[in-house]
Amino acid sequence: MRITSTSCICPVLVCLCFVQRCYGTAHHSSIKVTRNQTKHIEGETEVHHRPKRGWVWNQFFVLEEHMGPDPQYVGKLHSNSDKGDGSVKYILTGEGAGTIFIIDDTTGDIHSTKSLDREQKTHYVLHAQAIDRRTNKPLEPESEFIIKVQDINDNAPKFTDGPYIVTVPEMSDMGTSVLQVTATDADDPTYGNSARVVYSILQGQPYFSVDPKTGVIRTALHNMDREAREHYSVVIQAKDMAGQVGGLSGSTTVNITLTDVNDNPPRFPQKHYQLYVPESAQVGSAVGKIKANDADTGSNADMTYSIINGDGVGVFSISTDKETREGILSLKKPLNYEKKKSYTLNIEGANTHLDFRFSHLGPFKDATVLKIIVGDVDEAPLFSMPSYVMEVYENAKIGTTVGTVLAQDPDSANSLVRYFINYDTEDDRFFNIDANTGTIKTTKVLDREETPWYNITVAASENDNPGLLSHVTVGIRVLDVNDNPPELAREYDIVVCENAKPGQVIHTISATDKDDFANGPRFNFFLDEHLPVNPNFTLKDNEDNTASILTRRRRFSRTVQDVYYLPIMISDGGIPSLSSSSTLTIRVCACERDGRVRTCHAEAFLSSAGLSTGALIAILLCVVILLAIVVLFITLRRGKKEPLIISEEDVRENVVTYDDEGGGEEDTEAFDITALRNPSAAEELKYRRDIRPEVTLTPRHQTTSALESIDVQEFLKQRLAEADLDPSVPPYDSLQTYAYEGQRSEAGSISSLDSATTQSDQDYHYLGDWGPEFRKLAELYGEIESERTT
16 A cells, blocks of 8 residues: 655655655655565665555644645555555544545545644544445455644743742842742643743843743842832743744743841930820829831831839839830829929830841840929819728717718818718718718617628818819728627427436527627526426526526326427626527427437327337228228118108107217216116106007006106016007017116226326336336326326
């Protein structure tokens, strides 16, 4: 196959490529390729090789940015099978085939129909094949070849990171590196000088320079001073084609700022200053400002101020405002125009951050002289003391003098002073002050126990200038008098055990007094002498502001009396002494042998009898069950239907029930029972009212005489006989009950109910020593003995 191209095909054809470029595309170099050999330049011998495929491909080249009206010729394809009769058809496939690159299928000529840009795509890969036009069968295998886009200088250098902002310290040495700039060229760096860039400075001389090859910017002068010029704008150019004429160029701007160093000392604008300060200036207040200038900035301009000399060193002080870098002059002591009218201060300002590289520029500090003139002003009255403390007794009469304050005019005029109280609080309402003398008096009766201390504010002003005021604090202490009697410290819950012994301490009490310590303790405890001696308890003064409650007798009983009251008296140690009376409540409780309280309630006797909680619950359940049975039984009884009216043929006895509970043997008015006790008091014989009697009634006086002549046994027999012989008795039994005890026995009653009223000399105290089995018996007999004693 023969290949024809407008560019060199292989390194050995350099001469042919040169001839082609010189004489144009009309003269083409041709290479004839066969299957078994390769044709070289004329004059060289043929070299035989192993048989290879029918064609060998090399690279094609096409210039970018072609602007001609006709398609650009790229090269020619030719197969050895092509005899020139048009039977061979050439096919081109791959990148850009048919769109960018077209081929004449008969001649094999390849043309580029579009302008190409190497910066977008550097080469194209295509495939070529020769086929038989009649049979469409390939004459040779398909092969791959490359078309490269040949570069031209069509891209200028560019600074991708510009513009630049950079800083460099002032006073830097010449040649100090500032910044390195880099420009990029999109052209092919391997072909010609299209991408070879050279740097130059267009603006910024003579202060800065740039390296043509590396693009490094450096300072070009010594000791560039920021205070003279701070900002510089430098323009750097990058040009391709090694800077030759016709090359393309690009530029960028570099903004360079000189940063500050401490190369300037502070300086006061003046060597002498004068300041006016009134004598009324408050201590600690700022009275003036002073400032030294520093051409530097930032921390290099920071400075401190100090007073290095002068007669006002102890009166004034100076501090530094870090924001404004000013010296703030403050007053340390009050001024007095009448004593000293002026002061002189030597003030120094010095940098705090020093750079020893520039120490040769001189000391980084400066000094000035400040003269202070004290101004005379009308001053407020001055009190003789910064504060006052006065005392007055409580309950003092209204108008009692508490104390006196004194204020004077410090000026030479010595004007008269008037006093008054600032009634800002309620405490001030208890006092008033004499406007001319400053004497403070009471306006109300004071109570130390309510308010022991008062704080008031007294103001003083000159008669000539009432608006000029001065104030002073007056503290008034209220002294105590013995006007409160002592009382118990709290409500006491006092308990005495049933098994207490005589002389046993059951509680200790104490007292308190609202008065001061001098009129309170020591407290005296005693019983009221006007009352009878208490047989149960007594009081013992412990002489330490406490008292003990003691028992007088043995054993107490809750069933007899569960609460006792003990009146006591308490007196304080004031002059004159005050006393008060109180009543102590003492409860009787059941205790263990070691004194622990077991219970103080009467319902606790069940548990003391030995019944546990489980047993009590079981008993309660049984009672509930019994009550339920009774209720059920009554409900069933009421459910039976009975006729409301009893017919006359019903011969049953009518039973009338009276739910009346008697008052016992002592109730002699509700029911007369003499009829049962004495047969002679029985009433006359009465027949039943629900039947009609058929016998002749015995006269009443005869029945009465008969009853008086017989005893009870005969009376009962008579009644029984009457019932048996009565023909009107119903045919069912009738039970009649007669309750009669008989005559009183001469031996008296043998019941134990009244045994408590009888006197006995028997001592049952030994029962408490028999052990826990006899504890309940001992308590019962102990209660009986306590009741007798009471």
